[in-house]
Amino acid sequence: MYKQQQFIQVFEYQTLYKGNVYNNVRFEAKYFDALLKLNELHGGKYFNPVYNGIRFNSYVGVLQVGDLVIEVLPKIDGYTSQKSQWHNVLIEMLQVTQELQVNQIGETNVEQQSIHLLDIYFDWFLREVETLIHKGLIKQYYKETKNSLALKGKLEFAGHICKNLVHQERFYTSHQVYDKNHLIHQILSLALSVVERFSKGTYRYGNCKSVQLNFPEVETILADENTFKQVTYNRKNDSYKKVLELARLIILNYAPNVIFGAENMLALLFDMNELWESYVLIKLQQQAKGWIVKGQESKLFWEGKTIRPDIVLQNKATKIQFIIDTKWKNYTYDSISINDLRQIYVYNEFWNAKEGILLYPSPNETKIVITGKYARNNYIGKIGLVTVLDSKGKLNANVGRDIISFFD
Incomplete structure (x- = not known):
């Protein structure tokens, strides 16, 4: 029981x-x-x-x-x-x-x-x-090595001498077998x-x-x-x-x-964090018409080390690129990490991007809460919120279209 x-x-x-x-x-x-x-x-x-x-x-x-x-x-x-x-x-x-x-x-x-x-x-x-x-179910060939009463396949001399010193009627052989035990x-x-x-x-x-x-x-x-x-x-x-x-x-x-x-x-x-990144990437690929959407794109950074933003967007018409770095955590102004802001700056530099966004989940609203300009090179960094749930409390199926609205 x-x-x-x-x-x-x-x-x-x-x-x-x-x-x-x-x-x-x-x-x-x-x-x-x-x-x-x-x-x-x-x-x-x-x-x-x-x-x-x-x-x-x-x-x-x-x-x-x-x-x-x-x-x-x-x-x-x-x-x-x-x-x-x-x-x-x-x-x-x-x-x-x-x-x-x-x-x-x-x-x-x-x-x-x-x-x-x-x-x-x-x-x-x-x-x-x-x-x-x-x-x-398929069958496959595989090699079987064992004792048998008939000489079949290749005789394994070392194993034969070791295992069959007494039982000389047996043969220790290797041969090909074709069945489902693979x-x-x-x-x-x-x-x-x-x-x-x-x-x-x-x-x-x-x-x-x-x-x-x-x-x-x-x-x-x-x-x-x-x-x-x-x-x-x-x-x-x-x-x-x-x-x-x-x-x-x-x-x-x-x-x-x-x-x-x-x-x-x-x-x-x-x-x-990885699941949220994958979900956002797939929804953008499905819904970002007129955009090239790339994930897992890396570039050489220093001595064999690479850097990889979560998502790179490129407008097909203008060729302008944008960076998205997804964050699965509750947004507050105090929670903004200086390291995350530095990452956006570096991504902008290496991808020649117009701007980058730190993207946070939100229970009920989609909007840009902060737009700031870096002190050098006029790069732009944004903090964005995108709602995870729709009005019925289900997973927001239009998250890709919502994010694209940040770049219009």
Whole structure:
């Protein structure tokens, strides 16, 4: 009999204290200790330990420790809202940035507030595997080295002498095998075992076991980043790309039995600063008609070191360029960093840009709050606010058009 999953929702920068009750769930010492170990495993980046508690930072998403699921949601300070609202905002933002393809699992499931991000990703993965099974799983050649009663392939002399000194009727050989027991399927099998482990006691467990039953028996492996680098794609296995991306996400974020005890743990978290930057970039690319929109463009700065603004805009007609540096944090005049202003100046210089903008999220307004001129070169620096939510409290779908209005 498996324990029913427990569920806590928190906002970024919120603190959970050991022993306190949240959403009718007690944050027990075993969860606190496990999360400290999990955070340590990931370089301490997910949250900051405080006395008898943990304070989340800019990472949003979901963590699972044993039977406890913690969903960390984004939020703009000063905006009163339901957690369910920001749950939907996060899912939609992940969908737009291609971190999540909600249409693969059905919109109706997403609308249920009992469905959290791990549910969505696990269901998506299982559906992708099911689709591959129905289409027919591919076979590949791989090298197999083992003892056999017949001389087949290449005789491995060193291994043969070592292993068959007594059993001279056997041959230790290497030969090519063509079947479904290859690296790609071994990776998928490992990911299925992780999903099974985290689905016990949920509606998904039976579905996962059904998929595993229809999946071929393959060699059990341990996987890390290098394992995924060994996979090469061709026309035959190109259909596996998406499911392998999901498997990679599941496997590399899984931390079983970390040092201290028996709690299975998995963290599927996204840096909200990077997610906001990606969302703004994609919306600009979709909605900035008459503009060339570039992201991740870097230039050499000093001795092999480069600089990279978040977004570069170029007007197709005038060829004038503008710089955008996105900031996912609450704007106040005192919060303006001199380092951020220096960055805008340098970006203007290296990209020969007319002006640069520090772009902050806002709960309810889109406007330029400050326009200033640098003391040299007449470069212009602006501070802009763009509303994240529309009048109905949903994610602002027109954020790209709103930002372009700053340059008219």
